[in-house]
Amino acid sequence: MKKILITGGAGYIGSHTAVELWNAGMEPIILDDLSNSNEEVLNRLREITGKEFVFYKGDCNDSSLLKKICSEHQIEGVIHFAAFKAVGESTQVPLKYYRNNVGSLLILLEVMKEKGIRDLVFSSSCTVYGQPDILPVTEATPRKDAESPYGNTKKICEDILVDYVKSKPGIRVISLRYFNPVGAHPSSKIGELPIGTPQNLVPFITQTAAGIREKLTVFGNDYDTPDGSCVRDYIHVVDLADAHVKAFQYLAEQGSDFYEVFNVGTGNGNTVLEVIHAFEKVSGEKLNYVIGPRRPGDVVKTWADTTKINQVLGWYPKFSLEDSMRDSWNWQKSLG
Ligand code: NAD
Ligand code: UD1
Numbered sequence: 358m359k360k361i362l363i364t365g366g367a368g369y370i371g372s373h374t375a376v377e378l379w380n381a382g383m384e385p386i387i388l389d390d391l392s393n394s395n396e397e398v399l400n401r402l403r404e405i406t407g408k409e410f411v412f413y414k415g416d417c418n419d420s421s422l423l424k425k426i427c428s429e430h431q432i433e434g435v436i437h438f439a440a441f442k443a444v445g446e447s448t449q450v451p452l453k454y455y456r457n458n459v460g461s462l463l464i465l466l467e468v469m470k471e472k473g474i475r476d477l478v479f480s481s482s483c484t485v486y487g488q489p490d491i492l493p494v495t496e497a498t499p500r501k502d503a504e505s506p507y508g509n510t511k512k513i514c515e516d517i518l519v520d521y522v523k524s525k526p527g528i529r530v531i532s533l534r535y536f537n538p539v540g541a542h543p544s545s546k547i548g549e550l551p552i553g554t555p556q557n558l559v560p561f562i563t564q565t566a567a568g569i570r571e572k573l574t575v576f577g578n579d580y581d582t583p584d585g586s587c588v589r590d591y592i593h594v595v596d597l598a599d600a601h602v603k604a605f606q607y608l609a610e611q612g613s614d615f616y617e618v619f620n621v622g623t624g625n626g627n628t629v630l631e632v633i634h635a636f637e638k639v640s641g642e643k644l645n646y647v648i649g650p651r652r653p654g655d656v657v658k659t660w661a662d663t664t665k666i667n668q669v670l671g672w673y674p675k676f677s678l679e680d681s682m683r684d685s686w687n688w689q690k691s692l693g
Pocket of ligand 2: 508556559576629
């Protein structure tokens with residue numbers, strides 16, 4: 358069984374990807390320092406799959422730990438999820454973000470080179486596009502200046518990968534530019550666990566419906582969009598996880614020194630108010646929300662052109678926005 362090291366594998370997207378890799382006949386080896394996740398996830402993964410996952414608690418900036426993992430397991434590929442992702446915090450402590458998000462990629466690439474590991478899937482973000490001039494966004498859409506140190510770390514990591522592959526180190530790399538991951542595993546055993554007050558829309562919705570937050574504020578309803586609220590492409594986390602499986606299957610068919618970028622979204626844009634209404638429909642809950650001022654720095658509208666990932670990787674999303682809201686709500690309710 359092909360062993361895949363997943364850095365940040367106890368986190369939101371990593372844990373769902375561990376399940377999908379296992380379902381596809383690959384064995385995930387999880388490395389996580391639990392800085393933004395909980396060891397309980399390992400029990401949940403076992404409950405979902407019936408499989409005991411190999412787990413290393415540690416920092417992926419620790420090259421001796423990475424080498425130890427590679428000497429204990431025949432690692433054939435890596436997914437690099439491990440990163441800090443709080444946009445606001447990244448403006449307060451940018452060096453923490455550059456050190457972890459950029460530094461860990463450099464160390465990982467060096468260890469992969471030393472150990473002869475060829476395949477890497479990197480977690481990038483639609484944030485690299487900023488507010489695109491033309492919609493939907495294709496992979497050829499020019500990237501914009503990053504709005505935050507967090508966003509800049511994703512751009513820098515992409516640039517490092519491009520330069521590195523050009524130097525012919527013998528590796529094959531795919532960067533996946535995720536649009537807005539939402540939802541949870543349909544079993545409700547794993548999902549997103551935001552620490553403190555959520556900054557992202559869907560956890561804020563579910564916590565409001567659960568009575569943890571008093572009300573949701575919609576950040577602006579006077580934009581140039583169908584109902585005035587911002588538009589995003591909300592992708593179910595299980596579909597997103599499946600894109601990583603397809604990425605490895607595709608990498609295995611490529612020659613050395615290969616680099617490609619793919620958007621991962623549904624191809625549809627939804628407004629904030631549409632998301633709220635989808636949530637109300639599937640949950641049967643009336644959400645307490647108010648219209649507030651615009652959030653500084655918000656992109657007005659963005660959604661993915663998914664032609665490339667559809668045609669090249671043969672990947673298509675299976676879950677609808679309503680599925681995402683149902684699974685997010687069931688996950689929230691499971692937390693008690
Ligand atoms: P997450 O915080 O749930 O998962 C990241 C995991 O990495 C956490 O479990 C954390 O403990 C771990 N980690 C962080 N630094 C580490 C280190 N140095 N060593 C070992 N483990 C470390 O976040 P997520 O939402 O699952 O995001 C995964 C990746 O996808 C990140 O790179 C993120 O930037 C990227 N991404 C996320 C989104 C999103 O909205 N969730 C969107 C675009 C891109
Ligand atoms: C955020 C990050 C971005 C990251 C992306 C995917 C910022 C500035 N950007 O973007 O870097 O790649 O997540 O995870 O944080 N909204 C409300 N009320 C709320 C919360 C959100 O109306 O309480 C609206 C926002 O204005 C936005 C939409 O909901 O229109 C989605 O917001 P959010 O979940 O924060 O994601 P992004 O803004 O897309």
